[in-house]
Amino acid sequence: MMIDSWLPLLCLLPLMQSDPVAPKLDIAVKDFQLDIAVKDFQLELLRELSDLVQQRTEPSLNDYLDRLGRIPRNANYTEKLSAARATPKVQLKVTLIKQLLDVRPHLDTDMEYTIVLRNLVFLNRLRSTLKAAEEASIQEIRMMRMYRLCQQLDRPAPHHGSRLINEQTVGAALEQLNLTKAEVNATGLDLNEFGAQLYGRVKLAGAEIIDNYLHILRSLLQDIIDGDHADLAGSTAKLDKMLQQLDVMLATQDFFEKRQRVYAYLETHLRVDYEDMRDTSSSEHITEHLLKQLQTKGLDLFVIFLFSNFEFLDLVHEHWDQMLPQSPSLLYDETARQLYDLQQLYQAFKLDTDCEAKYTAYSDALRRLHERTVEQGQRNRHIFELLHNAAQSVGTVTFNMIRDKCNELR
Template identity: 70%
Template structure:
């Protein structure tokens, strides 16, 4: 809930926001987050103008002549806390008359801005957490539905079932050889359907890390002063990934950062006591927020896998004449194999049958240089992290959520 201080700044700026930004959809899942981000951006802009204006006033005071460099750096930086710290420092070193209330008002307003920033960040964290829990609950409900309505395994498409189906349709093999399913077009339509939701899944994960780093950077943690450059670099990398629009490119940047830069940092700093302390602080922040990144990662992969297959099923052609087409048969079979595994996630053989079929399809799109092969690569990578052991952990977490 937004407290009174946030409500106060909502009244006037909202009129301006309505005319300068696109109207937010009240039914959108990210309405709260988008609203809070717009408000946060406005607060940062207004606060920075006020802080820089007061820094200019301090700079014009002859008593602060020795702080010209510090004042210039504080005005140039985008770090809110750096500006606040210098203002407090210069106010503390000046004697004040008992009747002069300006320093008191300045300090009071700095406290207000700090409280407002904390309130906004806490509200964004709460909204993110709410969305994440709703998504996890939706995924967990599927296991309850499976127990109530056991899945009847259908036979996979083979020559026998094809022959019988075509006989009923009074079709011959020669009549259907001229038609076929375009794998490239199927991949393009599938990617178009899942790209926005897929990007949201990644962004939700990145926002957890960003919020945590922001808390540490802006917090009063002097023992991490030596790691400030590393933290700022991590924050810039996260911002770059969040700003990436294309879903596949976003995923590639995330994996590249995790696999290359983080592993390099680990090799360079694994023996450093400062690095160990930074890692412990990050983990402590996560624990304090009640977050388990590994569990969230598992759920994210399952969520993406299920998202793709829901649209996959909708895109499969319903015309029986396509049953002779090799591509259509491969796509039908893969959908069946996923549904079979999903109904019995503890069966290693069913998982292996699904993942192997998916791997073969991915290899085929690579060998044929399909233009829209990226969606199959994304799906194949997600499936590697969704096996029988993974689902056991997901189910255990679902029991905790109930």
């Protein structure tokens, strides 16, 4: 099974991993510098606000936990109070404060009790509102991207009708034009430089595609952690470790490194961990809750995965086409011809995604190009590796599933 086809199984990762707590961010309102013309404007603003809420409320909650710890009747809660102060999780602090307030005798006229509870309720409501707004924004962006891809399938880029170039067609054309090799200045491309420029063009969008998937998983997991699930009491460490591992992958800046981190985990741990988790009752509970969260949110991780591969493939070939020399294609050198031919094969397949032969021709040509970059030790061969891997999950069956989803979106 191709490693890329494992990506939907990332929904099982919460059962298996860990990572250090992310450092606190020093955020001030004056530091907000957001571009309203970019699609992530809402997300960036909401995340900044969430971080600000965390940063401003955590010291206040810790101070109140200290006050509760100095009350003699709370002596039996010393360990829990210490743990709550040490954790960055606001929800754990809030829960313990409410617990201690509930066991304390109070009068209806006890204003401190009423005010603290009121503020805790407000804090939970605020955090829930910000989280819901962030999820809504992510969903809107995802739907916009899927809708755009569906339009690409309905109205694919015009096919120029250029047939694939080979030595025979070049020779025949030059003979017909009565040109000699000495008179022709062939247009060439450096494969390493082409790869470097192509990677530079797609790396940000490629990382964003992976992050979008990881954010879905993180949101699902956070919902489970924030919920009151007694059957998961013994799984806290596993859940925390998964959140931490997801944060490490999300924090990775370089696209190729990010992709390698995700897939290296899957390749190294998934099979063993899956066998282990089947024997663990708590893991079965986590899986059950994950599936419920997916159903509640109406998410289909596999469909999102298919769209993600097609989106990345189409993005790369859009820039690929722009980077080909503008001179007549018959004058391309061997490298330029190989890159041109591959672009033509992709366009031919995209115009007829039900044709298995066209997909095979494109996939085989991409494999040969990747093998060439490996054999030549090209420094920038990783972009061709990324493209080759993505193409393994974009075939005729895949496009039928994508088209079915597009029909649902109409």
